[in-house]
Amino acid sequence: MKSEAWIFGAVAIFLVLVTPAYWFVTAASEHGGDWTGTSALVMCTLLALMCTVYIGFHAKRMDPRPEDREDGEIAEGAGELGFFPPFSWWPLWSAITMAFSVLGIAMAAWWLLIVSGVVGFIALAGWNFEYYRGNFKH
Structure with a gap:
């Protein structure tokens, strides 16, 4: 689970860097800025931060999965993975x-x-x- 938190953290950092740059580049245009794109990037940044915090918080509290451990075996992850519903109209x-x-x-x-x-x-x-x-x- 920690790897997922790191991935969302990297996306959040990228968006924190890109959002002001996007706003600055579009503000320099003749139309005076693109508020729709800037606000969308801000919301994406907040969403990535929320996922990072949530997954990171729960990653500390749960036991590591076999794929998260260095000594994990493939056979440890065998078994029922969950309920997958059939087709539905x-x-x-x-x-x-x-x-x-x-x-x-x-x-x-x-x-x-x-x-x-x-x-x-x-x-x-x-x-x-x-x-x-x-x-x-x-």
Whole structure:
């Protein structure tokens, strides 16, 4: 886990150096600066710092994984890696619902927003409860 913290730390340091340089270069242009790009770089810097602190904090508190140790063997990492869900149609319906909701707001078609809200509620409920019914129930 420490290697991941170092990677995010290197990205954070890079962004700390690049963000003011980007702001300075765009401020010298005839348009007076690019605030959109500068604010995006600032937010990316803060995100990289947040990941660095979080992963570094937890890396100190947990036992080293086999891939983090010098004497770690491949066989030590064998076993179940976790639960990976099978295919699901509910994320597609949720994305379609979100697209129609945004379209309803953009076109001021409030009826479309209401219809997509109802369909979105059904899609969200189906996504939450997909392991309680059908072939994949537990």
